[in-house]
Amino acid sequence: MKVLTMENIEKHEKDTQLFPVFDLEIAAGEITAIYSTLNVRSTLLNMIIGKIPIINGEIRVKGVTIIEDKRAFLNQLGICFFEEGMYERLTVHEYFMFFGGLYNFEQDFEQVFQLTQLQGKKNTKIRDLTFSEMKRVQYGRLLIQSPSIFIFEEPDLNVDMETKRVLINITRRIQEEGKSILVLTGNMESAVTVADRVYRLEEDGLRIIETETDEDTEVKEEITEVTPPEETDNEKELKPIQLNKIPTKVNDKIVLFDPPEIDYIESNDGQANIYIKGEAFPSSLTLTNLEERLQHFGFFRCHRSYIVNLQKVREVITWTRNSYSLILDDKEKTQVPLSKTKMAELKDLLGLK
């Protein structure tokens, strides 16, 4: 059963093409993420809620478009915007009561408070909540609405760990109820952690980002690729003068980094970005190349698109039985996804069983 279908969606803005024609279907019980820039994301959201007209294609929720039946469409669609206005003077309980009245919610609010971990804040004015708590109030509002498809825009940007855990719990629960989720984000880590299927949407169109499923076979192929005999010969010759520094490009300059400086490396559309103190530096090497070079420095390929410096890892977080993240020991407590298969490998490496 398809809950959300997008057909023939495209957007041109003046001379530039925001994204070419694409189709997307989300079935019941699926969690899908679209990784994109802010511009693409807000355009897509505005198309969904009918603020930007769709020229050729259509977006259907449970088989209806917004033009055919606005009520039915909006009833089955719940959106958690990143910049959501809230009635700041109301308390959390009053806020939930209000939306309970609007959406005809007849269950107990206690369950919502528990899922969002806001029991202690029931009678606090929304104005006095922290940013993370406000986000949880917004998740709560969606739970009250209980639509067939939940759309989250940047659900976990700048939130604390507790809130992220709450979010992941909520998403699993929504999935268990057979409802679908679409996450729109500009943060790859968040997309990979929350969703089962991750797409990238940009000028080249909508493309799936491979996550775990066919990982093992691909990795093997890559390994066979990089070990032709001539190359090993070359390496032998070069060994005495091989540099351990990692080259990156900054405005046509080549900057060399010491491996211990690097926090983690993220692959973004075939381009490896090296993250050092929160800043990204594009590298000319591929992720597989980098992995090979950095293995000896205690780096670890924790995900298809990530290499992490294990010296910088502070914590391994288990969100659910098969979703993990690594927390780095830096100021922002950066999170790096850890895939299920790699979790076992990491345990071996750490001598845990």
Added chain:
Amino acid sequence: MTFSMKRVMAIFQKDMKDLYKNMYVSSTILMPLIFAFFYGRMDDLTVEVHFVVINLTLAIVTAFLQCSIIAEEKEKNTLRGLMLSPATIPEILGGKSLVTFILTAITIILCTMLTGYEPTNIGIIAIAIVISSLFYIALGTLMGLISRTVIEASVLILPVMFIFGFGSMFVPFAEQYPILSVIDYLPNIQLVELAAAVEAGSGFGDVLGNLGIIVAWVIIGMIATVIVFKKRELDE
């Protein structure tokens, strides 16, 4: 599209609670009360003076409350959430109008108690004030649709307060400049004339003309609101 009383009540309760904590807006209720308090200490109040306070309440409390609670939804970006919810526009405006109407009624009752106004025929006066308040609610809605923030709303309210709140002060000028005689047909002046007639002993049939003019204003206000609403909706 069904009109659900439950959703109207949800919006009504939400706005009541919200307004109760919103000092910036709710403190405007104090202004007519202060006027009423000072006038109440004077002796021999004429009907005109009682109705300066009542017209002021209608202009400041009714029109401004309605205007600012609509403008605030826009300012705080909460209107989008409401529009995406099952609540329809008549339900949203209905809930808000109910808040304004009840607060207006409370304020006017308090004011008349302070000034000691006791009309000879309370039924006719009550009907006239209720119909007038519908006009001011429509006017407030109209201004709420135009203004984007509460600050803009409080600027827009100034001419309304001037014309409708203190309108009776222009009446002497109308005798000098015939062109100004149109202000005789303003709803606030009509309300005063109606009240004066009632004090003079007129019955319901005698003031139908005045009531008719006020009803006409209500209809004009509503039509204007619907036109502006349709236009704004297309702009968005």
